[in-house]
Amino acid sequence: MSDRMKKIILLSVLMLFPLNAFAQNYPLMGIGISKCSAYNNMTKDDPGHIIKNTYFDWIQGFLSGMNEVTLLSKKFAVDLNSPSFDFVTQQGFLDSMCRRYPDETVVEQAFKMYSEMIKLGLKKIIEKP
Known part of the structure; x- marks a missing residue:
């Protein structure tokens, strides 16, 4: 079995765990x-x-869910499509953080990314009627 096939099988298992x-x-x-x-x-x-x-x-879906939670509890959402922290920057953030913290989980890096986006002022206050 090739290394690529092993990676795909592992990826499939991780998606369900x-x-x-x-x-x-x-x-x-x-x-x-x-x-x-x-x-x-x-x-x-x-x-x-x-x-x-x-x-x-997966991270984009997770961050979208985080937005729903913060919208309900804190009345704000983070702009996940911001030009100042675009998808390329977000992927670079994940790569960098995973290299720096290999023993942590990917979701921990997603939480850090969300916090970083808040620090950068990418949150929008949203008042629901």
């Missing part, structure tokens, strides 16, 4: 629960960035 996370016992599922070391290894030789894009798609 649940994890109870962050003291609130909200179950997280998907590739975001994998360690950054796995992300680093799987994206090292990734022609076409298929695996990297799969991780990033």
Whole structure:
């Protein structure tokens, strides 16, 4: 079995593996629960960035969910499409943070990314009627 096929099988398994996370016992599922070391290894030789894009798609979905939570509880949402922190910058952030913190999970880097976007002033106060 080729290394690429092994990566695809591992990626498929990770997409279905649940994890109870962050003291609130909200179950997280998907590739975001994998360690950054796995992300680093799987994206090292990734022609076409298929695996990297799969991780990033998961993060975009997770951050969209974070927006829903903060919108309900704190009345703001982060602009995930901001030109000052665009998708290329977001992917670079994930790559950089996973290289720096290989023992942490990808979802931990997503939380850091969300916090960074708030620090950069990319949150919008939204009043719902």
